[in-house]
Amino acid sequence: MRDRHVAEIRALDPEVDYLRIYQLTTLYEFPFDVFLALQMSFYRTYAIPSISATLAKSGEIAARPIKRGEDTGLMVFEIVAHGFEHERSQKVLRAMNAMHKKWDISQDEFRYVLGVFLVPPMRWLETYGYRKPLPQEYAAAHRFYRELGERMGITGIPGSYAEFVDWFDAYERENLKPTVDGHTLLGASHRLFVNRFPAWLGFLGITLGNALLDDVVRDALGVTGPPAPVRWAIRGAFRLRGRVLRFFDARPESAFTPGGVTPGYPEGYTLDRLGPPGPGVR
Incomplete structure (x- = not known):
């Protein structure tokens, strides 16, 4: 049944059962959409000059864009799959806090990156999901x-989704700007999409990634291609995919396998391999 999980979600209290609801949303109902949306939404940080400068200085995206992109998603999905108190999640949280402690990051920047994981993926589901x-x-x-933000020491987190959307949009209106760092980071990250195609079709990865960026971010990152008709066709294909999925049964089990195989980890991963070189996740 396509609505296998919908009845359960409707019956749960999001203040008490938020983890179960978010697990159903991300791991059962929309796993492909959420993972892709998380990758796409992270590109927004490249258009914030202060954040892109820090990311460029770290050198991780330029040196290991595929690993950096996958690690971010895997660390989030580890916490989603296991909950905050699980040993694996605790290790991931310690590693995340240690990574960020090295850099001079303001609370506004932390809050914005947290919003990047929340607001754009939900908007993606509104546009491309099989349902809103x-x-x-x-x-x-x-x-x-x-x-998650509180466990990372982030303060001033808006008190509801709607309030976070208002704060997020206002922050972008004030801060989104093109920079050399942002353009360079986006170029390096294109390898995430190129890696999904045979070498001779790698250009399709760049076309796909650029087409799926929303127009605000495209402008802020100085992206000019692909032509408008190609963008409309690609976005239309993703919308059509969502409509087609309405006729397929929902997943009976989680799409996420801890330690599983990914393009960046063809033999699977262990927690200690996630993150930049160094102690890793312990």
């Missing part, structure tokens, strides 16, 4: 990232 998110899913997603 339920009210319980908006509230649960906000509750999950509020908890």
Whole structure:
């Protein structure tokens, strides 16, 4: 049944059962969409000059763009899959805090990056999902990232999803600007999409990635291609995919396998391999 999980989500309290709701949303209902949306939304940070400068200085994206992109998603999905108190999640959280402690990052920047994981993926589901998110899913997603942010020492987190959207949009209106660092980081990250295609079709990865960037971010990053008709066709194909999925059964089990195989980890991963070179996740 396509609505296998919808009835359960509707019956849950997002303040109490937020983890279960967010697990159903991300690991059962929309796993492909959420993982791709997380990758796409992270590109927004390249258009914030202060954040792109820090990312460029770290050198991780330029040196290991595929690993850097996958590690971010895997670390988040580890916490989603296991909950905040699980040993694996605790290790991931310690590693995340240690990584960020090295850099001079303001609370506004931390809050914005947290919002990048919340707001654009929910908007992606509104546009490309087989259905729009339920009210319980908006509230649960906000509750999950509020908890994550608090465990990372982030202050001033807006108190609801709607309030976070308002804060997020205002921050972007004031801060999105093109920079050399942002353009360079985007070029390096294109390898994430190129890696999904045979070598001779690598250009399709760049076309796909650029087409799926929303117009605000495209302008801020100085992206000019592909031509408008190609963008409309690609975005239309993703919308059509969502409509087609309405006729398929929902996943009966989680799409995420801890330690599983990914393009960047063809033999699977262990927690200690996630993150930049050094102690890793312990």
